[in-house]
Amino acid sequence: xxxxDTPQQAAHRAQVRSWLEEHASEAPVLNGPDALQDExxxxxxxxxxxGKLAEGGLAGVTWPKEFGGQGQGPIEQVICSQEIARAKxxxxxDAIGVGMLGPTIIAHGTDEQKSxxxxxxxxxxxxxxxxxxEPAAGSDLAAVQSRAxxxxxxxxxxxxxxxxxxxxxxxxxxxxxxxxxxxxxxxxGLTMFIVPMDAPGVTVRGLRxxxxxxxxxxxxxxxxxxxxxxxxxxxxxxxATALTTLMFERVTIGLGSEGLGYxxxxxxxxxxxxxxxRRDPEVRHVxxxxxxxxxxxxxxxxxxxxxxxxxxxxxxEAGLAKITIVNGAIRAGELIADVQGPDALGKDSEWAYMIxxxxxxxxxxxxxxxxxxxxxxxxxxLPPAPRLDKGIxxxxxxxxxxxxx
Amino acid sequence: MNLxxxxxxxxxxxxxxxxxxxxxxxxxxxxxLDGHEDALPDLWPMAREAGWPGLLIDEEHxxxxxxxxxxxxxxxxxxxxxxxxxxLGHLAATAILNxxxxxxxxxxxxxxxxxxxxxxxxxPPDDLAQEWTxxxxxxxxxxxxxxxxxxxPGEQVRVSGELAFVPDAPGADVLVGVAMLDTPQGTGGExxxxxxxxxxxxxxxxxxxxxDATRSLAHxxxxxxxxxxxxxxxxxxAAAWHLAQALLAAExxxxxxxxxxxxxxxxxxxxxxxxxxxxxxxxxxxLTEVLRQLDNGxxxxxxxxxxxRGGPDEFALAASAARSVAGRALDQAARTMISVHGGIGATWxxxxxxxxxxxxxxxxxxxxxxxxxxxxxxxxxxAATAA
Ligand SMILES: Cc1cc2nc3c(=O)[nH]c(=O)nc-3n(C[C@H](O)[C@H](O)[C@H](O)COP(=O)(O)OP(=O)(O)OC[C@H]3O[C@@H](n4cnc5c(N)ncnc54)[C@H](O)[C@@H]3O)c2cc1C
Numbered sequence: 023x024x025x026x027d028t029p030q031q032a033a034h035r036a037q038v039r040s041w042l043e044e045h046a047s048e049a050p051v052l053n054g055p056d057a058l059q060d061e062x063x064x065x066x067x068x069x070x071x072x073g074k075l076a077e078g079g080l081a082g083v084t085w086p087k088e089f090g091g092q093g094q095g096p097i098e099q100v101i102c103s104q105e106i107a108r109a110k111x112x113x114x115x116d117a118i119g120v121g122m123l124g125p126t127i128i129a130h131g132t133d134e135q136k137s138x139x140x141x142x143x144x145x146x147x148x149x150x151x152x153x154x155x156e157p158a159a160g161s162d163l164a165a166v167q168s169r170a171x172x173x174x175x176x177x178x179x180x181x182x183x184x185x186x187x188x189x190x191x192x193x194x195x196x197x198x199x200x201x202x203x204x205x206x207x208x209x210x211g212l213t214m215f216i217v218p219m220d221a222p223g224v225t226v227r228g229l230r231x232x233x234x235x236x237x238x239x240x241x242x243x244x245x246x247x248x249x250x251x252x253x254x255x256x257x258x259x260x261x262a263t264a265l266t267t268l269m270f271e272r273v274t275i276g277l278g279s280e281g282l283g284y285x286x287x288x289x290x291x292x293x294x295x296x297x298x299x300r301r302d303p304e305v306r307h308v309x310x311x312x313x314x315x316x317x318x319x320x321x322x323x324x325x326x327x328x329x330x331x332x333x334x335x336x337x338x339e340a341g342l343a344k345i346t347i348v349n350g351a352i353r354a355g356e357l358i359a360d361v362q363g364p365d366a367l368g369k370d371s372e373w374a375y376m377i378x379x380x381x382x383x384x385x386x387x388x389x390x391x392x393x394x395x396x397x398x399x400x401x402x403x404l405p406p407a408p409r410l411d412k413g414i415x416x417x418x419x420x421x422x423x424x425x426x427x
Numbered sequence: 428m429n430l431x432x433x434x435x436x437x438x439x440x441x442x443x444x445x446x447x448x449x450x451x452x453x454x455x456x457x458x459x460l461d462g463h464e465d466a467l468p469d470l471w472p473m474a475r476e477a478g479w480p481g482l483l484i485d486e487e488h489x490x491x492x493x494x495x496x497x498x499x500x501x502x503x504x505x506x507x508x509x510x511x512x513x514x515l516g517h518l519a520a521t522a523i524l525n526x527x528x529x530x531x532x533x534x535x536x537x538x539x540x541x542x543x544x545x546x547x548x549x550x551p552p553d554d555l556a557q558e559w560t561x562x563x564x565x566x567x568x569x570x571x572x573x574x575x576x577x578x579x580p581g582e583q584v585r586v587s588g589e590l591a592f593v594p595d596a597p598g599a600d601v602l603v604g605v606a607m608l609d610t611p612q613g614t615g616g617e618x619x620x621x622x623x624x625x626x627x628x629x630x631x632x633x634x635x636x637x638x639d640a641t642r643s644l645a646h647x648x649x650x651x652x653x654x655x656x657x658x659x660x661x662x663x664x665a666a667a668w669h670l671a672q673a674l675l676a677a678e679x680x681x682x683x684x685x686x687x688x689x690x691x692x693x694x695x696x697x698x699x700x701x702x703x704x705x706x707x708x709x710x711x712x713x714l715t716e717v718l719r720q721l722d723n724g725x726x727x728x729x730x731x732x733x734x735x736r737g738g739p740d741e742f743a744l745a746a747s748a749a750r751s752v753a754g755r756a757l758d759q760a761a762r763t764m765i766s767v768h769g770g771i772g773a774t775w776x777x778x779x780x781x782x783x784x785x786x787x788x789x790x791x792x793x794x795x796x797x798x799x800x801x802x803x804x805x806x807x808x809x810a811a812t813a814a
Binding site: 025097291294307310318324327332346395399406 | 431555706715730812
């Protein structure tokens, strides 16, 4: 058992560190008095920075070389993330694309799709979004109703709506799950598509969140024409393709958690600067409990890495780390606001933003209840709850639900 | 980076599980609670055969020369079956002696298990308190550490003090811990390692049973007791406290594993309203909560096990965090075990009450889970403001 870098890893770390030392001054400034203010400017600067990171070999570390990646392992990926955090510069803008959607295309896409889309995605030239959730299909993702119909010439027409789509406001492409056959059970009639966000008939409307900012969107599709080669992973295979994305989502969340900044040192610092709070046994107790669990998650990450190195695929238990992090950060926000008082909720307070962001994060990427269901069934082997939707064609299912309501 | 167990560690764990399975530890735990203390099997001969007494003693002194994580693997197995085995005190005591040339003559017999040691738990200072302190017999106010006269390493001094709820002290041959010894500058100044033979005059070991008969405890009273001065570095005296925290954490995590397994078995088998109870979300989610806390506990065992040698500056933090999470996990697991089992979970004949008793007492020993949690906060805030 050891936590040290192997000589190879140490060499990689040194290389990454010296690259960052050389280029850190080119990174966009997002915090502090000199921070960029204009939304468009921030996005442009972060895209350019992602391009530089990719050129330096600090993005797409685990992507195969033929697609512009480094062809390295998850450890090297984590080393990069650690060094980026250490250098106090922003990471890549399109974590959803590079972390989840790109790997899905690598796994299921055609050669043409790979050579057309992966390079610009990695370099931030084209940002991507995940067009999965709909008003009536979030946890129950296989209930999507966005409908793609094939025309005689093999092209597709898409109609429907997606919602809570992060980054859609500046994305060039989206990976979209649509229903192509409503007359078979719901997991069967699905197909995955690549959708250009500037195609005629696509409308993106910002949705504001608790913080007041609009980081996600609703997206409407009105007779959007898609070429035959927009299909990823084959017609009717949308569910299997979506599961690949969700698997990479778990890896991204599991290993990227520290990147969210919800770590014990940061919270401890916020309390320690208040001399009364620092000595208050109750405050210390709550901080100690939160911090212990967040420290545990760091080592759970190392355990995951060990498993990945041995070629094992992280299972649904990675969701436990998400539950711990989100709930730990929620408690930390509570504690810090109790200690700092209303000031913690000031307009420019980092804590106000965190406190506002967390209730939504509890749902994003799988709600706590859904994660607990999945882990209970797939990890602990507990029996599933009886389902009322198995084996029934999707079209009948909807009319049943309507009749019951 | 590699957190996998080595082949030797897997073997050590399997061997421990096999050896312990030869005893009816749970039945014995219940009988002992009924007053039949002789029902508890003597596990020391088995421990000796397996080489556990010498786990943390260097090979040149007859030990196995292994590290904290290996000892934690063994304690985890003991925790799984609530084994009443006097290893915790012995291991922490030998960790101090192993760093003290002046105590080297004791090591051979302790490594073989011919003699048994117990650790006198003295809590090192933290970010708020500068004193070394001990648990009180009553209440949670901390008491001063034992104190004694001046002496060079290897010499004998007289030590006096009271230590409450000392694990594994009953029947131990030698007590190893910390006393505040006089220095040329004044009295009671310097935390120093000491070894005290229990047969000596002025040493009183009063066995105590509280709530969980498998936990061997005693109040130790030292009145001018002859003590050998040890030259163990101060860092090793603090580390012994943290090691004891880590060992308790490992033992608790082991108990959580069994509590969860048993609860899962029942949740899959017991039906109400035509369905297995494990298909109800209230049951499923409470069991995933136990898994979540168990998994966090496991991860911190790696942290603690690694840091004793790999990152000594973090050992206090890592061991305290492990103890904090594992203690809460054990309470959660035991309570969930009872509630998942419904009425029989609250019945004497069931094993759930034994895990519950283990949880309640263990969380209050050695400064308590509470104290460990507080140290996590202290360690982190110190680091945060230093940086
Ligand atoms: C900040 C944020 C960013 C997001 N970004 C994206 C994105 O980029 N792309 C995208 O596609 N989606 C995105 N989402 C959507 C997210 O994936 C969904 O919100 C999530 O899957 C939950 O679905 P829902 O909102 O439909 O809630 P519902 O599924 O309707 O759930 C409502 C409540 O019912 C509970 N519930 C539902 N089913 C069960 C069950 N079987 N057992 C117990 N409880 C149940 C849920 O836990 C929840 O509490 C984002 C969401 C947020 C908040």
